[in-house]
Amino acid sequence: MQENFGKWMGGIPDTFYAVSRLEKYAHHGTAKFYSKGSYIGFSGEGRSELFYVLYGKVQLNYIFDDGRERMVYFGGKHSVFNHLYHYAYKSTFEGCLLALENSKVCHFSEEQIEHIFQLDRDIILDLLKNSNAKASYFMKQAVEMDYFNSAVRVVRLLHDLCISMGIPVDSHIEVSIKLTLKNISEITGAHYVTVSKVFTLLKRQDILVKKTGKMIIYNLEKLKELTQRTQIFKNL
Amino acid sequence: MQENFGKWMGGIPDTFYAVSRLEKYAHHGTAKFYSKGSYIGFSGEGRSELFYVLYGKVQLNYIFDDGRERMVYFGGKHSVFNHLYHYAYKSTFEGCLLALENSKVCHFSEEQIEHIFQLDRDIILDLLKNSNAKASYFMKQAVEMDYFNSAVRVVRLLHDLCISMGIPVDSHIEVSIKLTLKNISEITGAHYVTVSKVFTLLKRQDILVKKTGKMIIYNLEKLKELTQRTQIFKNL
Numbered sequence: 001m002q003e004n005f006g007k008w009m010g011g012i013p014d015t016f017y018a019v020s021r022l023e024k025y026a027h028h029g030t031a032k033f034y035s036k037g038s039y040i041g042f043s044g045e046g047r048s049e050l051f052y053v054l055y056g057k058v059q060l061n062y063i064f065d066d067g068r069e070r071m072v073y074f075g076g077k078h079s080v081f082n083h084l085y086h087y088a089y090k091s092t093f094e095g096c097l098l099a100l101e102n103s104k105v106c107h108f109s110e111e112q113i114e115h116i117f118q119l120d121r122d123i124i125l126d127l128l129k130n131s132n133a134k135a136s137y138f139m140k141q142a143v144e145m146d147y148f149n150s151a152v153r154v155v156r157l158l159h160d161l162c163i164s165m166g167i168p169v170d171s172h173i174e175v176s177i178k179l180t181l182k183n184i185s186e187i188t189g190a191h192y193v194t195v196s197k198v199f200t201l202l203k204r205q206d207i208l209v210k211k212t213g214k215m216i217i218y219n220l221e222k223l224k225e226l227t228q229r230t231q232i233f234k235n236l
Numbered sequence: 237m238q239e240n241f242g243k244w245m246g247g248i249p250d251t252f253y254a255v256s257r258l259e260k261y262a263h264h265g266t267a268k269f270y271s272k273g274s275y276i277g278f279s280g281e282g283r284s285e286l287f288y289v290l291y292g293k294v295q296l297n298y299i300f301d302d303g304r305e306r307m308v309y310f311g312g313k314h315s316v317f318n319h320l321y322h323y324a325y326k327s328t329f330e331g332c333l334l335a336l337e338n339s340k341v342c343h344f345s346e347e348q349i350e351h352i353f354q355l356d357r358d359i360i361l362d363l364l365k366n367s368n369a370k371a372s373y374f375m376k377q378a379v380e381m382d383y384f385n386s387a388v389r390v391v392r393l394l395h396d397l398c399i400s401m402g403i404p405v406d407s408h409i410e411v412s413i414k415l416t417l418k419n420i421s422e423i424t425g426a427h428y429v430t431v432s433k434v435f436t437l438l439k440r441q442d443i444l445v446k447k448t449g450k451m452i453i454y455n456l457e458k459l460k461e462l463t464q465r466t467q468i469f470k471n472l
Contacts (some may be wrong), residue, residue, distance in 0.1 A: 052247045057295050062375070070379050070383065091374045093379075117361070121353070121360075124360050124361065124364060128360060131364060131368050138371060138377070139308050139329070139374045140298070142377035145425065219300035230303060231363045
């Protein structure tokens, strides 16, 4: 079971816990193909559906009252976007699912999922693990959001990535990850300009350099020290 | 099933979804009494336990590296604090459970819970609903946190409470709730002083008055209008 968590990249809201076991029950739901950039579905009051990614990459966006959208999390193969059992939950938000790549997504209704639970008890346990992982991640996000300023949150994400995915190469550490400044801005809630300023500062101090598809960390100790600061643009 | 959600008070991270069905399996776990103010347990890497409140009131605090604590959520009778299946989840946070009132809490290990799942399949479905409700609430919190400033978040909480719990009395609306300024500060992440300033402003504008154990809303329309502002201390 533990290998499902292996894909987890510290700090990135991606997939969380892949439910590979559900694939063999896909014929109980309705699988559809979505081309890159298209909308897969909407969630909100009164809607109750579970989306399961067979292949591709899918993103859940929160929709604000004024129509603006913001990324909540995304997921690849075998990720679950569970909008079941929210019928009476007053705090459900309006959201939409978007195909980030050409994707095949299976739609399950509440009845279909409960039928699958009857056939295979372990599916529901996997969904519980998936849900727990998300709850835990977003509790941490919400609590840290008002405790650390946005520049520190960016540094904390980079440090998490280094700890969870870093590989020592010569005298430095490399993290292979495709992550744009915009991605980092969406994950941390920091402004794009702040993210950019953090990278400039880290580079100037020979702590970390971002290249296409990877980050190189030259001074992990200093990076860790910065995660405990209340702000990072002064007294470095 | 839906009545379990009835206890939900919009915007307050309290209980989320009561799992009353679990009480009859309490003898499979270990029930203990905790006097007000005492620690019930700790969570974090390597720990795996489910806490179930038989009576009383319990709060989960997040523990920051520097030892400071911050409320994540709390729960009354039949609430669940689920720290199972986090063993390989790298983003698990250090937390502690605290008795807010004299409480009786049942501790279940992973093995005990899985044994109960064998006896009663519906328990796991209830835990999934509980977990989904939390994940959904904290997604919303995390996403709104960097979109709305802290004063607006306070106004949004008050408006949510009014919509979900308000009762029309004469020409105004009353919300019966015991909620201190400190509680509101912890829930919204707004500074205590900001919370206080928001109430002063709402009172001065004849929008809302906070009394002990209740809030009286005189102008719901104006309150709603404020929830859509980017800031509320100017141009009112």
